[in-house]
Amino acid sequence: MKIHEYQGKEIFRRYGIPVPEGKVAQSAKEAHDVADTLSGKMVVKAQIHAGGRGKGTLKDAPTVHGVKLVDSADAAFAHAKALLGHALCTHQTGPEGQVVRRVLVEAATEIAKEYYVGMTLDREHSRVAFIASTEGGMEIEKVAAETPDKILRLGVDPAGGFTAFHGRKLAYGLGLAGDTAKQAAKIMASLYQVFVETDASLVEINPLVVTKKGDVIALDAKVNFDDNALFRHPELAALRDVDEEDPRERAAKDAELSYVALDGNIGCLVNGAGLAMSTMDIIKYVGGEPANFLDVGGGATADQVTTAFTIILKDPKVRAILVNIFGGIAKCDVVATGVVQAAKNVGLKVPLVVRLEGTNVELGKKILAESKLAITPASDMLDAANKAVAAAGGAK
């Protein structure tokens, strides 16, 4: 689960990680009020979940950027007014952009140098690792690809946890010295605490800056949580912002389905993540384009299948639907009942190709046949993909 920068900074504050003074505002008036409490130059930052907000611009006003340095409360008011309620496009949002509903107004920082510090899971070694770089403010993937020697990696053994040497290794490894290095080492320790205590999946400060006075401060905060651990952090689960989610993905999540919207025209309804990905792959293999990834899960119920259909059909691009079920725990007859129920409730406006295999397959096929619905049965995955692609208007 993703959260906003301002929420990440509130967590950082609780753990003693220095962040600029400031507050979130939901209106231009509020932005003015926050700015009144600050002195000197200020920054107004659009709060959306996507990255690249500084370079990003408004969809309907390409000269207005998502982040702006201002020198008065009136200017803060003006920029907040320009951003709020408008879609901001960044390299991560796609061409439609994401509507700005909040801005963060905070004191500007006099930057001497920018760094990058992130923490994530090191899958290869099954432990949490720091990634740090002297190339702050840049996209870390780019730095890693182009100048891998500028990337510092440090894994933390879960048995021993973070100890002081980890902090020293990172701070001195970044070339810091004196009190600045001590401040940085302390921030690293706190960052580890944030990661472990919130069950984060990603914590990123980009940039972490050293000010002209030699202080270390987090100018940005990106925190993602492990969805599987939210059950033990209700206070963090409450930070979810549903406005930032794709409405179809949100509806799927609420029905405990796994859905990802794609650009094609063949809707997919599959049980199991691996089979769902493979179904997309085989559609592409025979010349079609999948409209979505949708995993109804191992123990799909008829109601879940109905919800899945509803979600797929909300996508106006969908020209055909491919149902691919290999029954294990999920039984073919249950899925077939769900398909029939959905077709009757939702109304089937596009051709439907169904491939059933595994547990109770004969019963499932019988239910579909007796429903008198216009369903094209398929004998295997390849047959199903070919028929779905043909039904959607043929291969490209």
Next chain:
Amino acid sequence: MSVLINKDTRVLIQGITGGAGSFHTKLMLEYGTQIVAGVTPGRGGQKFEGKVPIFDTVEQAVHATGATATAIYVPPPFAADSILEAADAGLKVIVAITEGIPILDMVRVKRTLSAYPQARLIGPNCPGVITPGECKIGIMPGHIHKPGKVGVVSRSGTLTYEAVGQLTALGIGQSTCIGIGGDPVNGTNFIDCLALFNDDPKTEAVVMIGEIGGTAEEQAAAWAKAHMKKPIAAFVAGSTAPKGKRMGHAGAIIAGGKGTAKEKFAALEAAGIHTTANPAEIGVTLKKALENRR
């Protein structure tokens, strides 16, 4: 003709009285798996279906029944604890079916398991392990399998059934099928399973099913190039998956541009592994791999 489990494996079920646990225990019993005990704290002394004794702790169950393998069906918040309890009780094969265990729980579990060298964890978030005709520990549909000489190892559940179904339809049986699970931190990886199949005299070839995310397939490819004596047929799911989106499994995500199917296919091909981009041809690809060898 198998690895990890066979007809003599004595199995206990952690979470035997829960919904998933009881449902699948019945199916495993029907398949012929020797289920000797169940564990549900507070239900010790009762019997499951009138025949399988239930214990309060894994240690008691092992002591009383001589179980050597366990299947874990307990809910995610308690699953890490159950895995460690199984390892502490001396069990050798620990199959964690549970989906949705917090990642940091698994990081700690994996580190702690290094103190229990006898314990092999399979999963979590996996369909389990089956040696067809002998022993089924997990949630896979037993009837699609057929005893034989091909080992199957996969990060997926239903896609494994798909591949096994294709093999069986071609008349090709399986020695053992291992689902290693779709989580980013798991107990047993591809290399562990390839090594087991490599050393199993009755396994003649291996089907390997990977998916996007991480570098387990690339590492397995490098290992196979150096050590594998038997042909491998491989498929990687997720060629069409977009970047940065989790595709169902917690581990199936292209993060920071890494972990794409393209990279994985390239690594597998460079290692001389037979690959197919068509998931409907996994069985045929294995068949070709076997024929080429002869």
